[in-house]
Amino acid sequence: MRRIGINQAKPGIKLARSVINATGNVLVRQGVTLTSRYIERLREKGISQLYIEDDISEGIETEDLISDETRYYTQSVVKEVMNDILWQNRLNRVPEITKVVNNIVDELLSNDNILVNMKDIRMIDDYTFGHCTNVCILSVITGIELGYNELRLRDLGVGALLHDIGKMRIPKHILQKPGRLTSEEYEQVKQHTIYGFEILKDCDDIRAPAANAALGHHERFNGTGYPRGLTGEDTHEYAKVIAIADVYDAMTSDRVYRMGMEPYEAGSYLTSMGDILFDSELVNTFIKNIALYPVGSSVILSTGEKGLVSKNHGHHPNRPTIRIIYDPYGEKYDTYREINLAEWPEITITQICEDLN
Ligand SMILES: [Fe+2]
Incomplete structure (x- = not known):
């Protein structure tokens, strides 16, 4: 799963986490394929971001600490x-x-x-x-x-x-x-x-x-x-x-x-x-105890490459593992490699963005 801004949401994407109001009523359920009406409704409720499921984020998972x-x-x-x-x-x-x-x-x-x-x-x-x-x-x-x-x-x-x-x-x-x-x-x-x-x-x-x-x-x-x-x-x-x-x-x-x-x-x-x-x-x-770049965030690296935060490591809140998706010219790699920034001290995250493209 990954996190995108509501403005990047397009009909046809699959929701990875239910959107629920304060008292537990489900607004849109996890697994639903979003239509433009759903997206509009979420926007009206002031939802600015969504967790979605897609190919590039396959296998990236994160959980809330509290049920x-x-x-x-x-x-x-x-x-x-x-x-x-x-x-x-x-x-x-x-x-x-x-x-x-x-x-x-x-x-x-x-x-x-x-x-x-x-x-x-x-x-x-x-x-x-x-x-x-x-x-x-x-x-x-x-x-x-x-x-x-x-x-x-x-x-x-x-x-x-x-x-x-x-x-x-x-x-x-x-x-x-x-x-x-x-x-x-x-x-x-x-x-x-x-x-x-x-x-x-x-x-x-x-x-x-x-x-x-x-x-x-x-x-x-x-x-x-x-x-x-x-x-x-x-x-x-x-x-x-x-x-x-x-x-x-x-x-x-x-x-x-x-x-x-x-x-x-x-x-x-x-x-x-x-x-x-x-x-x-x-x-x-x-x-x-706070992941400064939460799992599923889209980031740009100092190498110019773009990717998704795929893992965080306890007590190292700003050196996550990144799944690299795009090269510095915006071309998608055929296969995605993952790098642990703790092992690459010279590479930094320069930006966090609403989506990858
Ligand atoms: Fe207060």
């Missing part, structure tokens, strides 16, 4: 929890929250080769629920890399899943305002960290570290964050991990007003902000 079942159950729980805060101003469903976080921790712990190797393709309308779920998954992965025990992973996971719960107390017209916020509006938005802390702290069944994680997820290493302007030294480690996962997922997701960045772009931004906005050691730990 679809867990991902969509988590998203539907987040949706309900947020609605409860909105309409009843209380945090309900703590058993469900505990259950989904435990599922995520268990699935990740049982995987001995953790590497985020897929681009999560989401509908624009479903951003919030998918975002909370992804921040939880990315934070727990980082916690595992940091050697946290299960109890710590669960606290980190709950804090990450509910990090923005306080936003439910901010007026919708401010949260969804398309233009620039006034300084008063921005001050109100900042309060979501404190509201989130209060909501979680007041709940007997949520442990204090999770509440502290929500409180500190907008603090920045150099003290320029909010609500308290704490530096890296004084910010709770869970909050620092969640801050990185939050920014990474926000940057790589499509929004109404812009396309999501590629993982390598978000990764290099985080690295460049090490010990400025984010704890650089935690950024390095975070990035170890």
